[in-house]
Amino acid sequence: MDEQRKKGLEKMNEVYGWEMPNIEGDPYFDLTVDHLFGSIWTRPGLSMRDKRLLTLAAVTAQGRQDLGEVQVNAALFNEEFTEEELKEVAIFLTQYVGFPLGSGLNGTVSKVVAKRRKAAEKGAGEDKRANVNAAVKMNTGTSLDDE
Template structure:
């Protein structure tokens, strides 16, 4: 494994939470390898912006596409890493509604709320498991 690939996988874990890189398919292809090596190993890992700052930019760009599924991935990473609170994310939804159009903003809201619900469910389940142990 190249140093760039190792850095890319480490950065994926830093962006989306510990163990995320382990979910990558075992069978690689050019798109996946370029995502790991270039996007995460060379772009997300650059020192010029924090992961939080990069994430906010990605959320804004993705909001313009109206992709609730991609918003959800970014929001789950932000919640997992403690970069943004549910309140801050909901405020971002309101801000974005006026810049990306109401239809796209609605999709952003759907992705944010799905991620918050999943995160809160996981957090509640984990806390109950710790108490039961």
């Protein structure tokens, strides 16, 4: 594994809070890991919290609740935001992206918080394979279970 791939995977794991496997031979995954996480997310100038906030704003504006769920879960896992702060982000964004999209983020925050509480009550923690599988599917169109 070259240094750019290693740097990208390390940052991707930090951003999402799980261990992403190195997937060889998929040009889209290569671009995501090597460029997005290896070059963009590692740039100085913005904090991880700033980058997460911008990403939440972008995916909310696009109506991508599936991507919002990944980001909200990672923001809580990495303790970048509290539940209350994420609810405030939804209220604020609603004024710029409209009620349907802003309420979608609000609902996503509630959904993620409920799942995390349920898992904590069971003592199970997060289902990291499900999170990794979602990210792999998002980036490659296939899941780990398809292998």
